[in-house]
Amino acid sequence: MSTSSVALxxxxxxxxxxxxxxxxxxxxxxxxxxxxxxxxMLVYASVVDVPPxxxxxxxxxxxxxxxxxxAGGNLQAIGNSVxxxxxxxxxxxxxxxxxxxxxxxxxxxxxWLGQVSAIVPLFLSPFVxxxxxxxxxxxxxxxxxxxxxxxxxxxxxxxxxxxxxxxxLGLYHAPYAYLFVSSALTxxxxxxEEAGKAHGATGWQVARRITFPLVRPALLGAATLTxxxxxxxxxxxxxxxxxGGVLTVPVQIFRLMEMYPSNPNEASAFGVVLLLFLSLLxxxxxxxxxxxxxxxxxxxxxxxxxxxxxxxxxxAFAFVLLYLVGAVLLPLWALAMRALSKFGYFLNSRSFVxxxxxxxxxxxxxxxxxTFTDALRNTVFVAVATAVFGGALHYxxxxxxxxxxxxxxxxxxxxxxxxxxxxxxxxxxxxxxxxIRLPWPPLFGSLWIFVLAYSARLAPFGFRTMSAxxxxxxxxxxxxxxxxxxxxxxxxxxxxxxxxxxGVVSMLLLLFIMSFHELSVSIFLYTPNTQVVTVVLYQAxxxxxxxxxxxxxxVTSGLLLLVALVGxxxxxxxxx
Amino acid sequence: MRNRLRLPRQxxxxxxxxxxxxxxxxxxxxxxxxxPRAVDELSLQVAEGELLVLLGPSGxxxxxxxxxxxxxxxxxxxxxxxxxxxVFDAYRRIDVPANRRNVGLVFQSYxxxxxxxxxxxxxxPLRVRHLPxxxxxxxxxxxxxxxxxxxxxxxxxxxxxxxQMQRVxxxxxxxxxxxxxxxxxxxxxxxxxxxxxxxIELRLIQQQLGIxxxxxxxxxxxxxxxxxxxxxxxxxxxxxxxxxVAVYSRPRTRFVADFVGDSNLLAATVVGAERDxxxxxxxxTQIELDAAGKAPPQESTWVCIRPEHLExxxxxxxxxxxxxxxxxxxxxxxxxxxxxGGPTLRMVVGQTYAPLAPGSPLTVHVxxxxxxxVVDE
Ligand SMILES: Nc1ncnc2c1ncn2[C@@H]1O[C@H](COP(=O)(O)OP(=O)(O)OP(=O)(O)O)[C@@H](O)[C@H]1O
Ligand SMILES: [Mg+2]
Numbered sequence: 001m002s003t004s005s006v007a008l009x010x011x012x013x014x015x016x017x018x019x020x021x022x023x024x025x026x027x028x029x030x031x032x033x034x035x036x037x038x039x040x041m042l043v044y045a046s047v048v049d050v051p052p053x054x055x056x057x058x059x060x061x062x063x064x065x066x067x068x069x070x071a072g073g074n075l076q077a078i079g080n081s082v083x084x085x086x087x088x089x090x091x092x093x094x095x096x097x098x099x100x101x102x103x104x105x106x107x108x109x110x111x112w113l114g115q116v117s118a119i120v121p122l123f124l125s126p127f128v129x130x131x132x133x134x135x136x137x138x139x140x141x142x143x144x145x146x147x148x149x150x151x152x153x154x155x156x157x158x159x160x161x162x163x164x165x166x167x168x169l170g171l172y173h174a175p176y177a178y179l180f181v182s183s184a185l186t187x188x189x190x191x192x193e194e195a196g197k198a199h200g201a202t203g204w205q206v207a208r209r210i211t212f213p214l215v216r217p218a219l220l221g222a223a224t225l226t227x228x229x230x231x232x233x234x235x236x237x238x239x240x241x242x243x244g245g246v247l248t249v250p251v252q253i254f255r256l257m258e259m260y261p262s263n264p265n266e267a268s269a270f271g272v273v274l275l276l277f278l279s280l281l282x283x284x285x286x287x288x289x290x291x292x293x294x295x296x297x298x299x300x301x302x303x304x305x306x307x308x309x310x311x312x313x314x315x316a317f318a319f320v321l322l323y324l325v326g327a328v329l330l331p332l333w334a335l336a337m338r339a340l341s342k343f344g345y346f347l348n349s350r351s352f353v354x355x356x357x358x359x360x361x362x363x364x365x366x367x368x369x370x371t372f373t374d375a376l377r378n379t380v381f382v383a384v385a386t387a388v389f390g391g392a393l394h395y396x397x398x399x400x401x402x403x404x405x406x407x408x409x410x411x412x413x414x415x416x417x418x419x420x421x422x423x424x425x426x427x428x429x430x431x432x433x434x435x436i437r438l439p440w441p442p443l444f445g446s447l448w449i450f451v452l453a454y455s456a457r458l459a460p461f462g463f464r465t466m467s468a469x470x471x472x473x474x475x476x477x478x479x480x481x482x483x484x485x486x487x488x489x490x491x492x493x494x495x496x497x498x499x500x501x502x503g504v505v506s507m508l509l510l511l512f513i514m515s516f517h518e519l520s521v522s523i524f525l526y527t528p529n530t531q532v533v534t535v536v537l538y539q540a541x542x543x544x545x546x547x548x549x550x551x552x553x554x555v556t557s558g559l560l561l562l563v564a565l566v567g568x569x570x571x572x573x574x575x576x
Numbered sequence: 577m578r579n580r581l582r583l584p585r586q587x588x589x590x591x592x593x594x595x596x597x598x599x600x601x602x603x604x605x606x607x608x609x610x611x612p613r614a615v616d617e618l619s620l621q622v623a624e625g626e627l628l629v630l631l632g633p634s635g636x637x638x639x640x641x642x643x644x645x646x647x648x649x650x651x652x653x654x655x656x657x658x659x660x661x662x663v664f665d666a667y668r669r670i671d672v673p674a675n676r677r678n679v680g681l682v683f684q685s686y687x688x689x690x691x692x693x694x695x696x697x698x699x700x701p702l703r704v705r706h707l708p709x710x711x712x713x714x715x716x717x718x719x720x721x722x723x724x725x726x727x728x729x730x731x732x733x734x735x736x737x738x739x740q741m742q743r744v745x746x747x748x749x750x751x752x753x754x755x756x757x758x759x760x761x762x763x764x765x766x767x768x769x770x771x772x773x774x775x776i777e778l779r780l781i782q783q784q785l786g787i788x789x790x791x792x793x794x795x796x797x798x799x800x801x802x803x804x805x806x807x808x809x810x811x812x813x814x815x816x817x818x819x820x821v822a823v824y825s826r827p828r829t830r831f832v833a834d835f836v837g838d839s840n841l842l843a844a845t846v847v848g849a850e851r852d853x854x855x856x857x858x859x860x861t862q863i864e865l866d867a868a869g870k871a872p873p874q875e876s877t878w879v880c881i882r883p884e885h886l887e888x889x890x891x892x893x894x895x896x897x898x899x900x901x902x903x904x905x906x907x908x909x910x911x912x913x914x915x916x917g918g919p920t921l922r923m924v925v926g927q928t929y930a931p932l933a934p935g936s937p938l939t940v941h942v943x944x945x946x947x948x949x950v951v952d953e
Contacts (some may be wrong), residue, residue, distance in 0.1 A: 405650075480687035480745075482674040483646045484701040485752060491675075494700070498691045 024408045027397060031415045034393075034456040038430035039275075039422065045268035045433050052433045053264075065269035074270065077252035080241075084165055084248060085231040091170025092226045095323060096177025097219070104185040106307045108316040117324040118178040123560045124328060125517035126172040127235035127534060128553040131541060132331030133159050133168050134239055135338050135550070141345055143334055143352070150349040160244030165237055169230050171327050176229060177222045184218030185211075203307070217289050224285040225420075228278050232423035234520035235534075239541065249274050250425045250520065257429070257524070268433070271426040278421040332557070338550035339363065366551040375531040376555075382450040382532060383515035387508045390455030394462030395504065399492075401463075402470050403478065413463075420460040424520025427457050432524045445527045453521045458514055462507060469503030509567045513560050598657075599624045599788035600645065600756050605654035607640055614640040615651065616812035622756070623804075625786045627779070631799040632809030633835065638792040639684075641809075642758045645790070646681045647674030659755030659788075675704075680749030680757040680787075684764060686741045690734035694725060694744055697733050701752035715751060722781065723747045739770045746778070750785065757782070757789040763798070775802060796836045800824060808832050815953065829953040833880040840881045840921050844949075846871060854949060861918035865893045867947035880948040883910070886923040891941035897921065899938055902931035913938060 045052050046066070050059035068074060096118070103114035121129065136144050137159035145156045158164060192214065193206050201209065237248040247255070249270065256267035309316055338344065340358045351357060366372055397416050401409045419427065431453045435444040443449040455462075477499065481491040497504065519534040526535045533556055540548040600622040607615040615637040622628045630638045643649040645656055647663065655665040658679055663672040689697055698719060702712040720726050723743045728736070733744065742762060749757055762778070763771045779802055782789055793799050799806050800820040807817045808831075816828045827833035834841055847864065848855040849871035856879060857864045865879065886895075897913035900920065909931045911923040923940060932938060 474685055474687065476683040476685050476687040477689060479643075479646075479648050479674070480681065480683055480748075481689075481700065482648065483677070483679060483681040484704065484748065485675045485678065486700070486704045487673075487675050490704055494704075495689055499689070 020406055024400075024406045024412075027400060027412055028408055028415075030393065031397075031412060034452055035415055035418060035459070038427065038434040038453075038456070039418075040430075041433040042268050042271055042426060042430035045265055045429075046272045047269075049265065051262075051264035052437055054437050065265045066273070068266060069270055069273060073247065074252060077247045077249050080162070080246055081231055081248040083162065084169060084237070084246075085227050087166040088169035088173065088230040089223060089227045091166060092173035092230070093177045093219075093223055095170065095174035096179075096222065096226075097181050098319065099174065099178045099323065100182035100185055102316050102320065104182050106309050106313075106316065108309060108313055108320070110317065110320075113324070114320045117320055117328070118175050118182075120324075120561075121172055121327040122175050123513060123564050124172075124331065124557055125235075125560075126169075126233060127239070127517065127519050127537070128335075128557055129172045129327065129331055130168055130236040130239040131537075131549055131553055132334045133164070134243070135334040135546070136330060137164065143337065143346060146346050146352075147349050158244070160240055160246075162244075162246050164244070165240050165246055168240060169233060169236050171323075172236070173226050173230055173233075174323070174327075176226050180218050180222035180225070181215060184215045188214050220285060220289060224281060228281060228421065231278065232274070232425075232520075234423075234425050234523075235538075238538075250423055253425050253429070254523065264429075268429060271423070271429050274423055275421060275426055278423065282421050332554070335550045335554045335557075338546055339554055341547075344546055362547040362551050366548050367555075369548070371531065372533070372536050372548075372552060375533045375536040378447055378530060379516060379533040382447055382454065383512045385448075385451045386454040386458070386515040387511040389451060390458060391462055391504075391508050391511050393455060394459060394507070395466045397459075398463050398466035398470055399496075402467060403475065416459045416463045418460075419457055422457075424457060424518070425524070427453055428521040428524030431521065444525075445530060447530050449525050450518075450522060450530070450532060453525060454515045454518055457518070457521055458511055461514070462511060465503070465507045465510070469500050469507070472503075473499055505567070509563065513563065516556065516560055597624045598622070599626070599659055600790065601657045602641070602645070603655045605641070605644055605651045605656060607637075607644060607649055607651045613637075613812050615644065617654070618812065618814060619654075620807060620814065620817070622788055622790060625788055626804045627782055627789045627791060627802060629799040629803035629806045630790060630792045630809055631794065631796060631806055631836070633794060636809045637812040638794075638809060639760055640812075642681065642760050642790065642792055645756070646679050646758055647672060647677045648681075661755075678752065678755050680752065680754035682742075682745045682749050682757070682759045682762045684761045686745040686765075688733045688736070688741050688744050688748075690732070692733055693729065694731050694733055694736070695720070695729040697744055698725075698747045698751050701748065705752070719747045719751045722750075738766050739774060742766065742774060746781075750781075750787070754787065757787045759789060759791045761792055761794070764793070764795070771798075778802075800836070806836075808835060810835075825948075827880060827948065827950055830878045830880070830950045831953060833878070833948065833950050838883050838922065838924075840879075840883065840886075840919075841950075842879045842881075842919055844877055844879045846875045846877060853944065856947075856949070858918055861915075863895065863915065863918050865942070865947050866944040867949050868944040869949065872949050872951065874951070876952070877949045878952055880950050881921070881942055881946065883922040883924040885946035886913075886921060886940045886942050888925065888938060888940055890939060892944055893947065894939060894941045895921070897938050897940055899932045899934050899936045901934060904931050911938075913940065 041052060047061055047063070048059035049062045049064065050056045052059075070078070099114055099118045102108045103111045103118070108114065134142075136142055137157040139145065139156060139158045139160065140149075142157060142159070148156055159168065188211065193210055231248075232250060233248075234250040234254065237246070237251045238254065241247055241251055253267045253270045253274070256263045256270065337346070337352060339362050340360070342357050342359045342361075346352055394416070397412050400406050401413045422430075431449060432444075435449055438444075443452070473496065478491050478495055481495045482488075486494065517534065518532070519538060522532050522535050523538060526532065533552065537549060537552045537556075540552060598621050600620070602618050602620040605615055605618045606613055618637075618641060620628075630641065632638055640649060644651045644664070645658065650671060651664065651666060653666045655667070655670075656663050658677060661672075662668075662670055663677050663679075664670060689700075692700070695716060699712055699716045702715060707715070717726065717729070720729055723746060725740070725743055725747060728740060733741070736744065742765075746759075746762070759778075763774055766774065775798060791799075791802060800823075803820050805817060806820050806823045807814045808823060809815065810831055816823055816832045818826070823832065824837050827836060827839075830841060833839050843859040844856040844865075845859060846854060847857045852868060852870070854867045854869065854871050855864055856867060856877065858879065859876075867879070895918075896916045898916075899911060900914050901912040903910040907926070909925050911925065911932070913921045913923055915921055921940075
């Protein structure tokens, strides 16, 4: 570009400035479309007196929708959510931290098994876990109860209870705590701990005065995130709590929409309240942690010091095994039992090995059930599209935020991270209001609405994973391509993406898997022609068709475990 | 932002017409990252084929200046021309993107792409310029040979030693025949021996290819050894721009005297001046010294005496001292001397006699031409 060619161009196209604003504007518009507009519609629905459905009038402003939230069943749901959130978080943290510490810092036997056990439940999805546990520990006929009765135990298990909910929620959220704490533990420079030793501290004093304070920020982060995830969780309380009469806030929001006559404005108001509460929680955590993120100050590649457990090694190993059994093996066994059973119930412990009772008919029935096979095809499409398009958007935003000085990049970061505080049911409801009314684009009733909603819901995860990956790439590697004469696109293609490939592939796989699991959003957005697997599973469950539930759960879990197995070379887990 | 607004909204005058033989020209380049200015109205001209060293303490804005020339930072004000072409002008809104400036930049981290071989790393600039294959191969092999890398062409770049990476980085910057070569502390990650060898190699190649270069370092010996001219930077500004000899022997400010070379710096007051001679008294003492040259503009000044310019024995500017410490350094002896009723002085003496014992009296003198008066800036 020489001086004269600049002068010849019209003023408003001079230089890259206009392009920068156009580019930023396009990304911000996409984010507005994906996140801000649906949430805005939800807020709108919460303060007017008619539902924002097609054909309804605009309505009047009102605060009445918020009044009934703090009374009756709604108030009870709030109480349940708080109790379950706190207790479930405590359990998840206890399991997750123990697993992290045992695998990272001790000489426990088969530590790889600890790592695997802590990750595999993520592929099983909390929904499937809850369904399996409803087979295992339903009152009287639950498979475990059958065994207990056979042994003459004077008590039985009941997973359809507050305690059961806490147990299953804790079980399936422990991996998140594990990921947070184990990355913090492996990033601590062991010399910090050795220095403590050298200055005369005992092993216990080192743990208490050095290690613990160093991982405390990570611990607090893990606690907040787990709490948020548990409170917003919809499938587990829906499956276990509905039967037992223990409703939580997300379930109650869904109920308000499902009951007849439905109460969409109140549901929206409840969604807004939940959203505000979770935002407050995350805000408080961010304030607490500000400038204290020192657990990750050092690089990586340390050979951490290992505590000798002595004879406790086997206790530790038994603990890992117990978790693996409870979170993965028992549920899979229960699903298999139910899927293979002719009658669907077992009289005593011997009937579990009675092959005369077994059949493959359930499999053939479900696999030829066209609603399921259509839904499976839809889900694969949606999951792939979310991984590709959503992933591309998440990558683009992470790139813009971390590698450019484009205007508005801070706003992009905030908006992208916002869905972490937005419960799935709230996104579902927001998307419902956002698109049900508009004749164009005809998103409602198409599979693309799932792609958009999933991309929004998974945006914080995708953005954070990509940011971490990009952060590991020294910016000079890209800049040197620029000074060597490569344009921006060429630089990304030849340098950035090849170097980031492991991280990018890992993120795509995880986006695919998470999309496969999605229920809380999908339950609001499906139509008879656009169903996804989780919705079909949900319907099978609410119809009481346990055989179909078992087969669908097994097939999808098997599929995802296969994907994970094939992709394990690339799969890298980071705290979300 | 505030900084930008205060600058005059007019073209930087010096850069409109480029003087013949000027390869790089910066005029009033200013950059701030929101705080104080990292680069503060920097103006600079580098002649064709010249190697200019930017020397300054950490954080003085050397890297930011380099990155601005390469197009990786956008200055808030000023203009930059490279090879007779305006590549940046804040006023006229010219900002040629980095990939079209054809300026080579060797990063401190080398930024060797680990997923490519040595050959592919060096070939990259030619590939993006769509050079014909044969021509590209020939040029790359030529450059690899020049940098003694021929044996490593197919080696993955992640399996190179520090010195080899440094050479690959350099080869990659040179292969595209850049209009200017910028080197940001290219040797600082290497051990001392390797650094010495590569420094000589680098200078040879630079002279052989005749590439206009700016070399950033905070190592003053490196600066003096390599440079055609040295620009000493501080707080985003150039405080002195001169040949290495001039910067060393005639530092303009106390900062330059202190930063470049070792020196005894003493606060002093002018007590008398003749035509080509100034008499100063060291503050807080009765010691008076003669210095050659013109009187400084202010009465209070700083005296700079290089340790090697103090000589034992009687002469002009005699000082009576006592030996505090004597360090035998092999090829020389370093003394710390307590001057009578006055300051501590450092003196370096070639190894002519055995070191004196601490406490011995020692009379030293310094020629008036060696007493440098510098301003306090
Ligand atoms: N991207 C940035 N954001 C904010 N401040 C920056 C950035 N880059 C540089 N600075 C600041 O600008 C000033 C000059 O930095 P620069 O890197 O140019 O120094 P330098 O002379 O290269 O130092 P060193 O010898 O340590 O490499 C410093 O105060 C630095 O903190
Ligand atoms: Mg620097």
